[in-house]
Amino acid sequence: MPGPLLIGPLGPLELAIIVGVIVLLFGVGRISRIGGDLGSSIKEFRRAVREDDEEEGAAEETQAQAQVQPEQPAPQQPVQQAAPPAQQAAPPAAAPPADSAPQGDSTTRNVF
Structure with a gap:
């Protein structure tokens, strides 16, 4: 029943x-x-879903580009590593000591 x-x-x-x-x-x-x-x-809901999908697609594309870019500079790294020994050959007197910086320098301010 x-x-x-x-x-x-x-x-x-x-x-x-009923109608x-x-x-x-x-x-x-x-x-x-x-x-x-x-x-x-x-219509607003569909537009929001579409924009969300586009943002996810852009994020995935950015990740894909970030993964590809580290592979490209790899051949250039040995060339960059060869440059520091040439810089180390310079006399150490060329760099001023850290203690000789003037006290009133605008780049180093005492905050306390």
Whole structure:
């Protein structure tokens, strides 16, 4: 024995009566406004999902480029390693000692 809410399947006549009652209760203007609001909400949701997908695609593309870029400079590293011994051959007197910096230098301020 079905429950009291399960009367049976709704046919076209029953659906037409339900739609007619809803139109009488709310009016055509309010129903069209609700439909427009629902449509704009769906459109906004789809746009947000599309933008989110584009951001994820851009992030994946950036990661792919970051993985490719470290492979390209690898052949240049031996050339860069050869340069520091030439710089070490310079006399050590060329660099001023750290203690001889003037006290009133604007680049080193005492914050405390």
